[in-house]
Amino acid sequence: MRPVVRAAGRRGAGTVALVGAGPGDPGLMTVRGLELLRRAHVVVYDRLVDPRLLDAAPRARRIFAGKASDHHTLPQERINALLIMHARRGRRVVRLKGGDPFVFGRGGEEADALARAGIPFEVVPGVSSAVAVPAYAGIPLTHRGVASSFAVVTGHEEACKRESSVDWSRLARAVDTLVVLMGVKSLPRIARELIEHGRPAATPVALVRWGTTNVQETITGTLGDIAALAARARLEPPVVIVIGEVVALRDRLHWFDDNRVPMEVAQ
Ligand SMILES: C[S@@+](CC[C@H](N)C(=O)[O-])C[C@H]1O[C@@H](n2cnc3c(N)ncnc32)[C@H](O)[C@@H]1O
Structure with missing residues (x-):
């Protein structure tokens, strides 16, 4: 049963839905998200969104908002203004938006801009790459007797430069499993910091690129050698980094790598 309260707005007024598209596999889109897409007049989408999802909105005007890690096709202010204008x-x-709108997706800023402008909006959570990509690589983030906590952090250079944003010295031993998004470029520094602050160099690490898609690839190693392995493979984003003993479970639990079936979007 759906909740009664929705951001319906005034009769005739437009609305904005911040919708999580999931991490790549279009089959991981939510039912509510798909329903809103089918009724949309305008779809503003990001780089990591699978284009097949746009087929669910054949009559909608499509606007690409871009966003690679170092390059923003449309500045955030322009995106906010576009949503408000339409x-x-x-x-x-x-x-x-890729994954979940409120997990390193700047969805909070967009919602804030809409709230300030008096535009009715709703937020449709998505399956975040932080949990889905490890799952498709056969890595449970928690596992009885192995890991009872996890944290999701950004490895983005800019965010890490500001001392307050990611405290690697505390994180090193505070949680069992660490999931790092946007961390490929900072991987040598992240691994070094974690080892310096007490995480054993033998801790297993997985790097999962384009997880949940049919080009998913995974590199495994340890904190001590993963940066060299990534450099040798010339690994480029998007990558989810998983650090912790749970990574070893992948040897038995990997299920997707050999059975990739491209998903269809239900029309
Ligand atoms: C700007 S963040 C957005 C995260 C998104 N809101 C989410 O909940 O998944 C982009 C980062 O998410 C991770 N990412 C997203 N999709 C991915 C995928 N299919 N495979 C690997 N990493 C992914 C990468 O670390 C990438 O650099």
């Missing part, structure tokens, strides 16, 4: 013209706008 909603003010009475349109149903879907802002389609």
Whole structure:
């Protein structure tokens, strides 16, 4: 049963839905997200969104908002202004974002801009790459007797430069499993910091690139050698880094690598 309260807005007024598209496999899109896509007049989407999802909105105007790690096709302010402008013209706008909109997706900033502008909006959570990509690599983030906590952090250079944003010295031993998004470029520094602050160099690490898609690839190693392995493989984003003893479970639990079946989006 769906909740009664929805961001319906005034009659005739436009609305914006911040929708999580999931991590790549279009089959991981939520039912609510798909429903909103089908009814959308305008879809503003990011780089990591699978283009097949846009087929669910054949009549909608599609606007690519870009966003690679170092390069923003549209600045955030322009994206906010675009959402507001289309909603003010009475349109149903879907802002389609990779993974979950509120996990390193700047969805909070977009929601804030909409709230300030008085635009009715709703947030449709998505399956975050932070949990889905390890799952598709056969790595449970928690496992009885192995790991009872995990943290998701950004490895983005800019965020890490600001001392307050990621405290690697505390994180090193505070949680069992660490999941790092946007961390490929900072991997040598992250591994060094974790070892310096007490995480054994033998701790297993997995790097999962384009997880949940049919080009998913995984490199495994340890904190001590993973940076060299990544450099040798010339690994590029998008990558989810998983650090912790749970990574070893992949040897038995990997299920997707050999059985990739591209998902179809239900029309
Ligand atoms: C700007 S963050 C957005 C995260 C997103 N909101 C989420 O919940 O998954 C982008 C980062 O997410 C990770 N990522 C997203 N999709 C991925 C995928 N299919 N495979 C590996 N990493 C992915 C990468 O670390 C990438 O650099």
